[in-house]
Amino acid sequence: MRVDEFQSWGRVQAVRSPCADWSWLDQAAPLPAQDKRLAYGLGRSYGDSCLLSGGVMIRTRGLNKLIQFDRETGVLRAEAGVSLSEILEVAVPAGWFLPTSPGTRFITLAGAIANDIHGKNHHAAGAIGCHVRRFCVLRSDGTRWECGPAQNERLFAATIGGLGLTGVILWAEIQLARVPSAWLNVELIPFTGVNEFMALSADSSQKWEHTVAWFDAAAQGKNFARGIYIRGNFTAGSPAGQNPRKVHAPPRLGVPITMPNCTLNMWSVRAFNALYFHRVPRSGRKLIQHYEPFFYPLDALNGWSRIYGRRGFFQYQSVTPESAGAQPLVEMAREISASGEASFLAVLKTFGPRVSPGMLSFPKPGITLALDFPNRGRSTLALFNRLDAIVRAAGGRLYPAKDSRMSGEDFRRGYPGLNDFLPQVDRAFCSDFWKRVAPEF
Amino acid sequence: MNTNDTTPGAAKPPLNAVVFGGTSAIAQSILHAAARERSVRALLLGRNEQRLQSVKNDLTARGLNASFQCADPADAAIAWEPLLRAAMPGKIDLFLVAHGELPEQEPLLNDPAAMARTLQVNFISAAVIATACARMLEQQGGGSLAVIGSVAADRGRASNFVYGSSKAGLETLLEGMRHRLARNPAIHVTTIKPGLTDTPMTAGIPKGPLFSSAEKVGAISWKAIKNGKPVAYAPAWWWVILTIVRLLPRKIFYRTKM
Numbered sequence: 258m259r260v261d262e263f264q265s266w267g268r269v270q271a272v273r274s275p276c277a278d279w280s281w282l283d284q285a286a287p288l289p290a291q292d293k294r295l296a297y298g299l300g301r302s303y304g305d306s307c308l309l310s311g312g313v314m315i316r317t318r319g320l321n322k323l324i325q326f327d328r329e330t331g332v333l334r335a336e337a338g339v340s341l342s343e344i345l346e347v348a349v350p351a352g353w354f355l356p357t358s359p360g361t362r363f364i365t366l367a368g369a370i371a372n373d374i375h376g377k378n379h380h381a382a383g384a385i386g387c388h389v390r391r392f393c394v395l396r397s398d399g400t401r402w403e404c405g406p407a408q409n410e411r412l413f414a415a416t417i418g419g420l421g422l423t424g425v426i427l428w429a430e431i432q433l434a435r436v437p438s439a440w441l442n443v444e445l446i447p448f449t450g451v452n453e454f455m456a457l458s459a460d461s462s463q464k465w466e467h468t469v470a471w472f473d474a475a476a477q478g479k480n481f482a483r484g485i486y487i488r489g490n491f492t493a494g495s496p497a498g499q500n501p502r503k504v505h506a507p508p509r510l511g512v513p514i515t516m517p518n519c520t521l522n523m524w525s526v527r528a529f530n531a532l533y534f535h536r537v538p539r540s541g542r543k544l545i546q547h548y549e550p551f552f553y554p555l556d557a558l559n560g561w562s563r564i565y566g567r568r569g570f571f572q573y574q575s576v577t578p579e580s581a582g583a584q585p586l587v588e589m590a591r592e593i594s595a596s597g598e599a600s601f602l603a604v605l606k607t608f609g610p611r612v613s614p615g616m617l618s619f620p621k622p623g624i625t626l627a628l629d630f631p632n633r634g635r636s637t638l639a640l641f642n643r644l645d646a647i648v649r650a651a652g653g654r655l656y657p658a659k660d661s662r663m664s665g666e667d668f669r670r671g672y673p674g675l676n677d678f679l680p681q682v683d684r685a686f687c688s689d690f691w692k693r694v695a696p697e698f
Numbered sequence: 699m700n701t702n703d704t705t706p707g708a709a710k711p712p713l714n715a716v717v718f719g720g721t722s723a724i725a726q727s728i729l730h731a732a733a734r735e736r737s738v739r740a741l742l743l744g745r746n747e748q749r750l751q752s753v754k755n756d757l758t759a760r761g762l763n764a765s766f767q768c769a770d771p772a773d774a775a776i777a778w779e780p781l782l783r784a785a786m787p788g789k790i791d792l793f794l795v796a797h798g799e800l801p802e803q804e805p806l807l808n809d810p811a812a813m814a815r816t817l818q819v820n821f822i823s824a825a826v827i828a829t830a831c832a833r834m835l836e837q838q839g840g841g842s843l844a845v846i847g848s849v850a851a852d853r854g855r856a857s858n859f860v861y862g863s864s865k866a867g868l869e870t871l872l873e874g875m876r877h878r879l880a881r882n883p884a885i886h887v888t889t890i891k892p893g894l895t896d897t898p899m900t901a902g903i904p905k906g907p908l909f910s911s912a913e914k915v916g917a918i919s920w921k922a923i924k925n926g927k928p929v930a931y932a933p934a935w936w937w938v939i940l941t942i943v944r945l946l947p948r949k950i951f952y953r954t955k956m
Contacts, residue, residue, distance in 0.1 A: 260902075261904055262904075282752065283749070322756035323756045323759035326760075
C-alpha cells in the first residue's frame, strides 16, 4: 500500500501512513484484518482526531457523488466525501440551505456527521445530528448497516459525533432547510465585557436564527473582553441587481507558502484585533450580506492555516454549562489576556437546548468559546492546562474535533455518553486522539 | 414554480452531449460546468454499469438530464454511429472523448500485452471514436468534438512515455482532423490537455502543489469547448512548463529526472 503524509488543519503534527483511496462505493472493501484504520475526508479537524499513525488512512474524498436530491422536500442523499460546498452548489439555486453549517464549507458530509458539527444557529436548530435522516456504515467485517433514528438506533447515535470509530460512513441523507434567498439581514454590534455579550445573546436568541460573537482575547485593561456580536436572518430582500439565489464563488486568494512562525505574534494579533474591532462603529452596523462572507469569511483565503507557520496552531474550544453562567468565561479571558499567548480568532456562541442523538455530541446548553493559538510549545500548553482547570470546575468539556492534547480523564468526565458509545466502537478503527484518551480500550 | 430555478440557462436549447468514458472525473466536471450555464442532456458510455449509474444519479441530482449505456469505448468491435443515432436521436452538440488509462509504467515495459492494451485504450480506440464523431459532425453540419489529451504528450519523458506517446498519437490525429475540417466554421475540435489532476485515475500518485482539482480543469475545459479553442492546456500555465520542457536541449534534458 502506498504511504502518504497526512496533516490536520492545525498542522502541528504530520502523520505518514499507508492509505487507501476510495473513489467509488464498489471500492469500499474490507482491509486486512490486522490493520487499524481511520477514514480521512478533507482534513479540517484541527488536532489528531482525524489522524492515525501506524494504521491505514482511508481517503473518502473521492466518494463525491450526489445520490438523490428532492427539490420539493429538500431531502438530499450523497456519498461520504461530498463537501458542504458541493451541497450548497445544488441546494442554494433550488432555495435550500444546510440545516446548520460550521465556519468552513470545505468539510465532507461524513466528517460533519462524525464530528456532529454545529453552527451559528445551534440555539435554534441544534447540531447536524438533529437533521440526519439516515446513513450507511461499513464495519471492518464487511457488513453494511443502514442507520436512522428508528433503525439500528444505537449505531446511529454512536456514529453521530463518533469520530470515525464506529466504521466508515459510506453515504448519508440529510434534511436541508428552506431559505427565502441566499442573502441575510445582518447586524454587527460591538460589546465590551462578558456580561454585555450575555445580554446580547439573551436578547437575540428568539428573533435571530444565526448568532455568534467575535471576541478579542488579547485585549487588556478597559478593552478587556471586547468583541463584536454578529446576528443574521435569511431574508427575501436580496440587494438590487443581485441574484437572490447566488452561489458562492471559488476562493480567489490563497496562502501559497507556510509563513514564518513569528507572523502571528502578540503585537500583530493585537493590531489586527484592534483594527477589526474599530471597523464597526460603536453604534453598530446593519447590512445585507451573502451567505458566503457571513458563514465562511475564512474560506475566501485558501489554506489560511499556513499563516501560523511551520509549527502550526492549536484550537481550544470548550463549552461551559448554562448553570455556570458567565463566570468561567471571565476567568478564561483573564488567563488568556495575562498569558501573552496571542489568540487571533476567538469566537463565542450560546448553545441552545436542542439535543442531538449523538452519544459523544459536543454541544450542550451553555456557552462555547473557541480560541486559536499559534503553537509556541510549552507555554501554550501550560495555558491550556490552566484553562482546563476552569472548564473542569464549571462542569464543561472540550471539542474533540479541535483537540490534540486533552487528557483521557477530562474526556471521560466531559462525555458521560462514553459508556453507551464503547460497545458500538469497531475495534479495527482507531485515531491518534482515541489512543490518547482511551488507551486501555 | 420558482422563477430562479436550478437551470439558469433554461432559455437556451439544451446541450446534447455524448461522453465516452462517462465515469471520467474530468468529463463529469465539464458537464457540471456546462450545466451551470444551460440545461444539459448527457449520454454516458462506459464499461462499469454500477459506476455509470452512480454518475447518472449524481448528474440527475445536479439537475442534468442524464442517461447511460454500457458500451466499452475500448471495444473495437462496436459500431458507434448506429449506437449513438439510436441512443440520442437529433443533433449531438458535443462529443466528449474522455476514456483512458494511466497504468504504472515500469510493469508495462515488461508486459507487451499490457502495453498494447494501454495503446489500444488511449490511442487506437480514441482515434477510431474521434473519427466516427467527426463524421457525424460533418453530417450534422456542426457541433463540437472535445478529446482529452495530456501534457504528457508534449515530450517523451522517462517516467511516463508510454502513456505520453499514446496521447501524442491522439493529439496528432486531432490536429490533422482540425486541418481537414477547417473549412467548416461550425465544427470545432478541441484538444484538452490537463496537467496533474486530482482524479481517481491519479489516486496512486502523491499529491503536490502542481495538482489541480477536476472541477477546475473541467471549468477551463468547458470554456475552451464553448469558445471552439483548438488546444487548451488546463490550467493554462502548463503551457509554460511544457514549452520549457520541450525546448530543453537533449544534453540537459537527459540529465533531469521527470
